[in-house]
Amino acid sequence: ARPRTEFAELHAPFTITGGLLKTSDTRLLSPLLRVQAAGKADLVKEDIDLRVEPKLVSSLKGQGDTMDRSGVLIPVLVTGTFSSPKFRPDLQGMLKQTLTRGLPKPEDLLKGQGIGKLKELEEKAKGLLKGFSFGR
Numbered sequence: 001a002r003p004r005t006e007f008a009e010l011h012a013p014f015t016i017t018g019g020l021l022k023t024s025d026t027r028l029l030s031p032l033l034r035v036q037a038a039g040k041a042d043l044v045k046e047d048i049d050l051r052v053e054p055k056l057v058s059s060l061k062g063q064g065d066t067m068d069r070s071g072v073l074i075p076v077l078v079t080g081t082f083s084s085p086k087f088r089p090d091l092q093g094m095l096k097q098t099l100t101r102g103l104p105k106p107e108d109l110l111k112g113q114g115i116g117k118l119k120e121l122e123e124k125a126k127g128l129l130k131g132f133s134f135g136r
Helices: 090-103 106-110 114-127
Strands: 008-009 015-017 020-030 033-042 047-057 071-073 076-081 085-089
Touching: none
Parallel strands: none
Antiparallel strands: 008 020, 015 020, 020 033, 033 047, 047 071, 047 076, 076 085
């Protein structure tokens, strides 16, 4: 079987003015993962300035499901150029989230689905992070 990435919905509204692409509500829904992104990309200078919020969730639903599920959120800042993007966790954003909402409990994330589901989630998370390099 060919490897593939499944997602149920991709919504990416944007505007381009003077070579500057802006988006404030890009989102992707897939089983176990919700992603929101906002920021800009300079198409002339080939610069990127995005904040991406991937969230692992305890639902296998994609399309028609809600973005507002409890889950583990680790915001990532994407900066640099098209040819050399840099990825780093948004530690300030994570701290703000933790202080305002608190960390979700593992049992709330899995809703009684057992240790097998936890291992499956761990493997999916590892697969998502393959190939990412977290620069300074």
